[in-house]
Amino acid sequence: MAKESKIRTPIVCVMGHVDHGKTSLLDRIRGSSVVSTEAGAITQHIGATLVPIDAIVRMSGALSKVNVNVPGLLFIDTPGHHAFTTLRARGGALADMAIVVVDINEGFRPQTIEALQILRNYRTPFVIAANKIDRIHGWRVNEGQPFLKTFAQQNERVQGMLETKVYELVGKLSELGFNSERFDRVSDFARNICIVPISALTGEGVPDILMVLIGLAQRYMTESLRVSADGPGAGTVLEVKEERGLGMTLDVILYDGTLKVGDEIVVAGNDQIIETKVRSLLQPRPMKEILIEERFERVKSITAAAGIKVAAPKLEGVIAGSPLRVIRGGNRDEVVEQVRHEI
Ligand code: GTP
Ligand code: MG
Numbered sequence: 001m002a003k004e005s006k007i008r009t010p011i012v013c014v015m016g017h018v019d020h021g022k023t024s025l026l027d028r029i030r031g032s033s034v035v036s037t038e039a040g041a042i043t044q045h046i047g048a049t050l051v052p053i054d055a056i057v058r059m060s061g062a063l064s065k066v067n068v069n070v071p072g073l074l075f076i077d078t079p080g081h082h083a084f085t086t087l088r089a090r091g092g093a094l095a096d097m098a099i100v101v102v103d104i105n106e107g108f109r110p111q112t113i114e115a116l117q118i119l120r121n122y123r124t125p126f127v128i129a130a131n132k133i134d135r136i137h138g139w140r141v142n143e144g145q146p147f148l149k150t151f152a153q154q155n156e157r158v159q160g161m162l163e164t165k166v167y168e169l170v171g172k173l174s175e176l177g178f179n180s181e182r183f184d185r186v187s188d189f190a191r192n193i194c195i196v197p198i199s200a201l202t203g204e205g206v207p208d209i210l211m212v213l214i215g216l217a218q219r220y221m222t223e224s225l226r227v228s229a230d231g232p233g234a235g236t237v238l239e240v241k242e243e244r245g246l247g248m249t250l251d252v253i254l255y256d257g258t259l260k261v262g263d264e265i266v267v268a269g270n271d272q273i274i275e276t277k278v279r280s281l282l283q284p285r286p287m288k289e290i291l292i293e294e295r296f297e298r299v300k301s302i303t304a305a306a307g308i309k310v311a312a313p314k315l316e317g318v319i320a321g322s323p324l325r326v327i328r329g330g331n332r333d334e335v336v337e338q339v340r341h342e343i
Contacts, residue, residue, distance in 0.1 A: 008227045009050070009305040010217045011074045011255060013095035013124075015088060015115035018042070018080035020103040021131040024200035026077055029059065029210070030287045034077075037292055044084070046091050046238045047077035047291045048253055048284075048307030055287065060210045061146065070217045070225065074305045076253065077289070080111050090321055092118035094236060094253055096225065096305075097216055098126035099209065104165045104197065105135050108172045116176055125220060127194045127212050128180065130169060134199040136161055144203035147196065148184060162197060169195055183212055189219060229303050232326035232335075233259035237267060238307075239291070240318050246280070248315035251290055252308050252324055259308065259326060260301040266335050267315075268322035268343045273336055274314055275327075282309040319343075 014022045023035045023043050030049055035041050052072040057063045078084070078091040092098070092115070100115050102108060119126050134141055138158045142150040151159060166182050173180040173193060183194035194212050198205030217225070235254040243249045250267070252259075259265075263278045282296035283306070290307040302308050310324070323342040325335045 006227070006229050007069050007071065007222055007225045008229070008303070009072050009074045010070055010096040010221060010225055011076060011094050011253070011305050012213060013076045013078060013091045013098045014101060015078050015091065015098055015118070016080055016101035017103070017106075017109035017111040018082070020080060020101045020106070020109075020112070021200040022080060022101045023077055025099070025101060025129060025131065025198070025206070026075055026289075028200050028203050028206055029075070030289070032287070032289065034289050034292060042081055043077060043079040044081070045079070045291055046087050047289045048238070049075045049077070049289050050284070050286050050306060051075060052286050056210050056214060060207045060214070062207065062211060063214060068214060068218065069222065070214065073213060074253075074307065082111060085114070086321070088115065089118055090236065092122055092124065094255055095119075095122070095124050096221060097213060098124050099129050099213070100126055101129045101131050102169060103132050104130040104162075104169070105132055107165075107168055113176070116178070125216050127183070127196055127209060127216070128169060128173070129209055130166060130195050130197045131200055133162060133197045133204060134202045136165070141199075141202045142204060144206070146207045147198070147205040150204045151197075166195055166197065183208060189216055227256060227304065229258060231257035232328040232331075233257040233263065233304070233324070234326070235259070235304075235324040237318060237320055237322040237324055239320055240315065243309075243311070246311040247313075248311075248318075249282075250310045250315060250318060250324070252310050254302060254304045254306050254308055256304045257326065258301055258303045259310070264327040264332075265310075265312065266325045266327060266339045267318050268339055269317040270319060273339055274318060275336070276312045276314045278310055278312050280311045282311070284309075
């Protein structure tokens with residue numbers, strides 16, 4: 001293994017049917033209220049948020065940092081509204097792992113199934129967040145508690161109701177060819193999909209879902225996450241935006257290598273390939289959604305995986321969804337060809 005290789009931050013895509021609670025789950029993890037800023041509380045873009053491992057360890061309550069070697073999780077939020085199939089597919093393509101959020105009271109809906117199909121195509125490991133358990137009739141809220149702790153404090157009728165609803169999900173997943181179980185009964189993560197009952201609103205079960213994600217990353221992905229940190233950067237453009245004082249900028253998910261100020265990059269425009277030079281890189285703060293962040297930090301270079309705002313000349317006409325590649329060491333023609341091929 002090369003000396004400079006390291007485990008990069010896994011990209012975790014949050015997917016699922018409209019209103020089932022994807023953004024709310026991320027709000028709970030970030031301690032933010034992005035949902036309240038969305039028009040009609042509908043997500044219409046792909047977002048990205050870096051959650052450092054320290055925050056995850058703190059929230060999980062049970063992990064020890066000593067045993068964890070992923071540096072954090074980069075969460076990608078996707079829209080559940082049926083109109084945004086392209087954005088979900090784009091998010092799915094970027095994901096190392098995924099959370100499929102299902103409203104436990106509604107069960108599977110069309111975009112739940114669409115998400116599962118995308119994940120199956122890419123062979124992406126995922127967990128099911130069976131959300132809104134606080135809406136089960138008679139549920140007693142134990143704010144922020146791990147699932148088993150709050151479950152033990154429910155009466156038998158409520159426990160029975162939750163079990164029934166979880167088994168309905170197990171049945172649906174089985175119809176689609178996936179083996180699954182409630183997470184605390186899963187011993188082999190490679191063979192069974194974990195269903196974690198949660199409430200994004202009260203935080204119940206959220207420690208467990210973070211633990212399951214880290215467990216998946218640690219056990220099954222550390223080799224695929226090992227990257228050469230100083231390789232040429234590769235990413236996907238999420239948004240093309242004009243920013244005051246910066247001109248046109250790109251919001252980019254960098255999924256491989258390093259991107260530096262001064263790097264020659266290649267992106268795709270409406271009707272041509274664009275080559276330009278990175279003028280500045282603006283990094284959102286940890287725990288902040290890149291889409292609504294206002295206080296970016298200027299950095300000289302950034303290593304995957306990360307959400308980053310890129311300012312450069314000639315970005316007019318760049319298309320959302322375009323690949324972004326760094327030219328390094330005389331590989332210009334190859335890079336241009338790659339970008340042409342990927343769009
Ligand atoms: P789209 O991005 O539009 O697909 O929706 P979403 O999946 O991001 O759902 P969102 O987080 O916007 O939540 C939809 C509604 O459900 C909001 O009114 C939330 O407050 C509510 N909600 C989300 N999670 C929970 C939960 O665990 N319990 C309860 N009671 N309400 C929830
Ligand atoms: Mg949303």
